[in-house]
Amino acid sequence: MARVALAGVRKVYDNGHVAVEDATFDIGDGELMVLVGPSGCGKSTLLRMIAGLETVTSGTITIGDRVVNDVPPKQRDVAMVFQRHDNPPTSIFVPPKQRDIAMVFQNYALYPHMSVYDNMAFGLKLRHLSKSEIDQRVRRAASMLGLDQVLERKPRQLSGGQRQRVALGRALVREPAAFLLDEPLSNLDAKLRLQTRAEIARLHHRLDATMIYVTHDQIEAMTLGDRIVVLDLGRIQQIDTPLNLYREPANRFVAGFIGSPPMNFLEGRVDDGRFVTGSLTVALPRVPRLGQMILGIRPEHVGVGSGTKFTLDLVEPIGNEVFVYASAAENHVVARVAPQELPQIGSPIALNFDAAHLHFFDPQSGARIR
Numbered sequence: 023m024a025r026v027a028l029a030g031v032r033k034v035y036d037n038g039h040v041a042v043e044d045a046t047f048d049i050g051d052g053e054l055m056v057l058v059g060p061s062g063c064g065k066s067t068l069l070r071m072i073a074g075l076e077t078v079t080s081g082t083i084t085i086g087d088r089v090v091n092d093v094p095p096k097q098r099d100v101a102m103v104f105q106r107h108d109n110p111p112t113s114i115f116v117p118p119k120q121r122d123i124a125m126v127f128q129n130y131a132l133y134p135h136m137s138v139y140d141n142m143a144f145g146l147k148l149r150h151l152s153k154s155e156i157d158q159r160v161r162r163a164a165s166m167l168g169l170d171q172v173l174e175r176k177p178r179q180l181s182g183g184q185r186q187r188v189a190l191g192r193a194l195v196r197e198p199a200a201f202l203l204d205e206p207l208s209n210l211d212a213k214l215r216l217q218t219r220a221e222i223a224r225l226h227h228r229l230d231a232t233m234i235y236v237t238h239d240q241i242e243a244m245t246l247g248d249r250i251v252v253l254d255l256g257r258i259q260q261i262d263t264p265l266n267l268y269r270e271p272a273n274r275f276v277a278g279f280i281g282s283p284p285m286n287f288l289e290g291r292v293d294d295g296r297f298v299t300g301s302l303t304v305a306l307p308r309v310p311r312l313g314q315m316i317l318g319i320r321p322e323h324v325g326v327g328s329g330t331k332f333t334l335d336l337v338e339p340i341g342n343e344v345f346v347y348a349s350a351a352e353n354h355v356v357a358r359v360a361p362q363e364l365p366q367i368g369s370p371i372a373l374n375f376d377a378a379h380l381h382f383f384d385p386q387s388g389a390r391i392r
């Protein structure tokens with residue numbers, strides 16, 4: 023396995039669109055790093071630059087000890103599982119002297135005429151590994167992924183989830199320096215998603231593999247990542263462990279992106295030991311700074327039963343807990359509480375904020391105020 027490092031990486035597409043700006047981070051040997059952010063924030067672009075499928079406009083990408091900016095994909099010793107709906111051939115960069123690498127791209131779809139076994143073995147045959155070595159690797163990967171029983175089937179005889187696991191298996195058998203996974207669970211149903219997600223986590227622990235995993239799903243990011251890179255509009259917002267991202271978001275974007283339901287935000291003024299917005303006043307144990315500010319509080323830190331009067335707008339029971347949506351004038355708040363008797367929709371409801379868990383953000387820059 024290997025370390026992957028990015029330094030000042032920038033990507034400007036031919037049409038002038040800046041997809042990635044100044045990306046600098048290290049992925050340690052054996053680390054599972056997740057890239058997360060909303061659609062269009064540059065995740066796939068970053069991953070494909072690491073794979074060698076897109077040119078790097080400026081900055082450097084290092085895999086192991088080697089700067090790979092000009093190294094073709096085939097020689098990068100990485101295995102990639104592509105985002106399914108992605109990857110239009112027009113955006114693939116094929117260096118003129120390396121036409122044969124086009125094969126790498128055909129590879130991402132399973133070969134329909136080949137068995138599952140042969141689909142997984144194909145890349146290894148091309149690399150002239152011995153028959154017994156190939157057999158060993160394919161059977162080991164198949165067993166890890168629960169594909170032992172379907173090795174003789176053709177892709178069309180598989181479910182979507184099984185197909186996706188075959189694609190993963192094909193990456194696994196290569197035993198590359200790093201795995202690059204672009205939304206590998208995107209076309210699975212909810213249950214299979216959970217199962218395969220757990221499978222990837224187990225694989226990561228078992229193989230001690232360096233993995234870069236792209237998703238727009240913050241739950242997937244939180245459950246899988248050793249660390250997470252949060253991106254927005256091509257820029258890195260924060261790089262941290264899941265717990266630190268949750269507890270100490272660097273800015274309002276990260277605070278709102280990580281967590282579900284998202285953090286509540288209220289804009290108001292801090293003076294005299296209190297935060298004031300409209301009819302709402304929150305006593306502050308410590309004053310971060312005076313003046314206009316955005317107060318943030320997670321739904322689990324809002325309590326029901328005493329405190330400021332709100333109007334109950336909506337109740338969403340999800341079984342083990344209830345999401346309570348309430349408003350006071352222009353302020354909307356969601357609380358996440360234990361199942362309990364609640365007032366009728368439209369009636370008053372009292373909410374209180376746990377003062378130990380308040381966050382403050384600058385209304386202009388969005389930066390966290392410590």
Ligand SMILES: Nc1ncnc2c1ncn2[C@@H]1O[C@H](COP(=O)(O)OP(=O)(O)OP(=O)(O)O)[C@@H](O)[C@H]1O
Nearest residue numbers: 035037039041060061062063064065066067113238
């Ligand atoms: N070949 C291209 N030419 C011009 N712009 C592109 C090209 N490919 C992607 N983009 C733009 O670059 C930005 C980043 O695209 P990218 O595919 O990296 O997003 P993403 O974060 O992977 O999004 P998603 O979650 O939807 O997959 C988007 O605004 C996209 O429209």
Ligand SMILES: [Mg+2]
Nearest residue numbers: 065066105108
């Ligand atoms: Mg993408």
